[in-house]
Amino acid sequence: MKKIILSLLFFPLAALGAEAGYPLDDSPSDVRDLVSLQSGARTYVNYCLGCHGAQYVRYKSLTEIGLTEAQIRDNLLFSAEKIGESMSTVLDPKDAKAFFGVVPPDLSLIARSRSPDWIYTYLKSFYKDPSTKSGWNNSLFPNVAMPHVLWEYQGDQRLAIDERVDSLTGDKVQTRHLVMDRPGRMSAVEYDQYLGDLVNFLSYMSEPSQAWRRQWGVLVLFFLAGFFVLALLLKKEFWKDVR
Numbered sequence: 001m002k003k004i005i006l007s008l009l010f011f012p013l014a015a016l017g018a019e020a021g022y023p024l025d026d027s028p029s030d031v032r033d034l035v036s037l038q039s040g041a042r043t044y045v046n047y048c049l050g051c052h053g054a055q056y057v058r059y060k061s062l063t064e065i066g067l068t069e070a071q072i073r074d075n076l077l078f079s080a081e082k083i084g085e086s087m088s089t090v091l092d093p094k095d096a097k098a099f100f101g102v103v104p105p106d107l108s109l110i111a112r113s114r115s116p117d118w119i120y121t122y123l124k125s126f127y128k129d130p131s132t133k134s135g136w137n138n139s140l141f142p143n144v145a146m147p148h149v150l151w152e153y154q155g156d157q158r159l160a161i162d163e164r165v166d167s168l169t170g171d172k173v174q175t176r177h178l179v180m181d182r183p184g185r186m187s188a189v190e191y192d193q194y195l196g197d198l199v200n201f202l203s204y205m206s207e208p209s210q211a212w213r214r215q216w217g218v219l220v221l222f223f224l225a226g227f228f229v230l231a232l233l234l235k236k237e238f239w240k241d242v243r
Contacts, residue, residue: 027116029120029203034066037204040204041067129159162176
């Protein structure tokens with residue numbers, strides 16, 4: 001019984017460890033870039049919201065990234081009737097279970113739970129795999145149920161496995177990497193920027209106040225540093241006559 005409990009406790013750590021060896025690309029996220037956030041919001045609504053909702057985010061909150069209510073209503077309000085509604089998906093959970101085998105997760109807090117770098121790398125790591133139900137697989141998240149919805153932009157990748165013999169041990173060493181078989185509608189640089197905008201918006205959704213919080217955090221640190229100097233000078237003044 002004790003072994004079972006310990007295995008359950010350490011299972012999440014084991015799951016993280018399975019992905020820990022995969023190098024993550026740096027996501028070009030900057031939640032202060034309103035143009036990037038608006039582009040990412042458009043991509044999210046058109047390609048993600050059909051399956052992945054964001055129940056903790058309301059359409060009206062997109063006015064904080066520089067969009068007007070008219071722009072939101074005319075261009076982004078596809079799964080709701082009023083701008084004050086949350087960004088929920090219209091996909092029925094039962095249908096999702098039948099299509100994918102699992103219910104797609106809500107993305108309101110995905111950037112905080114996974115990190116922007118993880119999401120960015122994940123969206124770049126899909127490859128063709130005829131053995132899966134969707135026809136796609138992912139080198140960062142093996143056997144994931146999600147298909148590659150942005151394949152038209154990135155193109156078709158395949159997983160290449162190279163083998164070599166270690167000159168010191170004589171063991172066979174496998175190296176896995178992705179190879180582009182058919183280019184997409186975007187170049188690699190354009191696709192990276194396209195994903196960067198999407199991940200930037202997901203990061204913003206997870207914590208809309210992060211830019212404000214960081215700004216005030218820096219100001220508080222400067223205040224504490226100045227207060228420390230003032231306190232040190234006062235201490236010297238008060239104790240200068242004490243022997």
